[in-house]
Amino acid sequence: MRADISRSFAPMLVHVLTASCVLLAFQAVLLVFDGNYGAALQVLGLATFVDSIDGTLARMLDVKRRVPWIDGSLIDNIADYLTWVFVPLLWAYVFAGASPAIVALCLMTSVFGFSHTGAKTDDHFFRGFPSYWNFLILYFFVFEAGSTAVNSVLLVCGLLVLAPIKLIYPSRTSAFFRLTLILSIPYAGLLISMLWLLQDTPLWIPLVSLYYPVYYVVASAIAVVRGADTGHAKNDSSG
Numbered sequence: 717m718r719a720d721i722s723r724s725f726a727p728m729l730v731h732v733l734t735a736s737c738v739l740l741a742f743q744a745v746l747l748v749f750d751g752n753y754g755a756a757l758q759v760l761g762l763a764t765f766v767d768s769i770d771g772t773l774a775r776m777l778d779v780k781r782r783v784p785w786i787d788g789s790l791i792d793n794i795a796d797y798l799t800w801v802f803v804p805l806l807w808a809y810v811f812a813g814a815s816p817a818i819v820a821l822c823l824m825t826s827v828f829g830f831s832h833t834g835a836k837t838d839d840h841f842f843r844g845f846p847s848y849w850n851f852l853i854l855y856f857f858v859f860e861a862g863s864t865a866v867n868s869v870l871l872v873c874g875l876l877v878l879a880p881i882k883l884i885y886p887s888r889t890s891a892f893f894r895l896t897l898i899l900s901i902p903y904a905g906l907l908i909s910m911l912w913l914l915q916d917t918p919l920w921i922p923l924v925s926l927y928y929p930v931y932y933v934v935a936s937a938i939a940v941v942r943g944a945d946t947g948h949a950k951n952d953s954s955g
Contacts, residue, residue, distance in 0.1 A: 724783050727782045727783045731788055734774075735795065740760070740766070741802070744756045747759060753807065753857070756803075757857060758914075760803060760807075760853075761907070761911045763850075768887075770792070772887070793830055801849055804852070805823055805849055806819075808849075812857075812863065812866045815867050821871070821874045821875075826847045826849075826877055829845075829847060829878060830847070836885060839890075840888040841882040841940070843880065844877045844878055844880070845873050846883060854911065858910050882936065882940045883936040884939060886932075891938075892938075903928035910922060
């Protein structure tokens, strides 16, 4: 009995780590309604960090096999919807002048995006815009975006959530994996700088950081085209 408890203790801690994002989401909501919008962004940044490591830890510790009675994927989806979608869009509504109708659209499309059986494809791509709302609101904050820009970006991205496009899953897509990892390191540093400095962020930092979103979109398009070409080549050779 003690051996079973010992073997499941570390994997259970991974589940607790993932679930802690729910508490971070609640704290961010409290900060939004207290008017501490920058602090709310920092809390969401912490949740993003947790989300970036918990999956790797779960695979390392073989959590699915060692704690089979807990659905870690379900915990992750609940936590992700709160920290990547609901709270950031609430923030955009309260602080950035986002239209209630557009926020409602983004909330609904993200629900169906999360629940889509092909949200993560078999070849490890995201299907549609992967609800990076917390990244967007950080840019809204440091660029001091007006409501017109905010609503335009939210509307486009909200519609793209359900679009049949494929975008790189940075930690799992094999195409450009090493380059994506290398480029993500300075990008993470720039995001941390923005979260640390908030409204005192020099303009050059967010401007320079845009290299990564541009790379991300271009690399995703190239990876998809190359994959399609490879598929056509295989089909031709098999014929």
